[in-house]
Amino acid sequence: MKPDRIPPEKNLPACPVDRLLRVISGQWTSYLLWVLAQNGPQRFGALQKLVPGISTKVLTERLRMLDAAGLVLREQAATIPPQVTYSLTPRGLELRGLMDDLSIVARRWDAEGWRPPPR
Amino acid sequence: MKPDRIPPEKNLPACPVDRLLRVISGQWTSYLLWVLAQNGPQRFGALQKLVPGISTKVLTERLRMLDAAGLVLREQAATIPPQVTYSLTPRGLELRGLMDDLSIVARRWDAEGWRPPPR
DNA sequence: CGGTATCCCGCTTGATACTG
């Protein structure tokens, strides 16, 4: 009955790196940011075409989350039919350098034959 | 009954960036890599103290996964009691630059009052 | 066009207990 773990001080590491990774690492999320960074502002339907396989539900969730996080701007034109455009905010653009470096490492490892371990 | 999404070509973006993020972004994972990068090789028990709140089960899972991914080296001395030491591999060390840059951005945003959105 | 609303299933995580 000895405790299996050390009780956390509050409830999590509260590590800024962890917090940032938590935001950008949901499924499709990094890919979405990448697509917006590469192709500029896009409408909902265009994003769905640019990210094949994503469902409307998840695409909506991710975009709303990124909006709430201040990384993506959602602009809605109250026309008929409605027109909603998503773009990177200045803060979202700050991630580009990071993504580029990450991409360089990821692609090199890829070329070297590295593969993530299967679950 | 119109399909909700565009069928994926195969089954996923297969984006190298996504693959790398998938590996380093599990809960505790980045924190673990960070701890090993900052404090050098550590034994199981020490890691559990350095990462308060993590359970033995998850700590084991993460270390085994990182081992399988070639980012962490697991060295076991067949003594009694057993002694297992974890360290970063050369490939794991390649992440340090990335983590440092990530940290710089994360800490600046943190200082600016940025917080991740609640679920 | 750009979403919501449900239902549901599986994976991840957590808690607890036990061991070579």
Add this chain to the structure above:
DNA sequence: CAGTATCAAGCGGGATACCG
């Protein structure tokens, strides 16, 4: 010391249907 075993809970994500 460094785990494994097991069970339960929660949430993310997919499928499907409908709406302003």
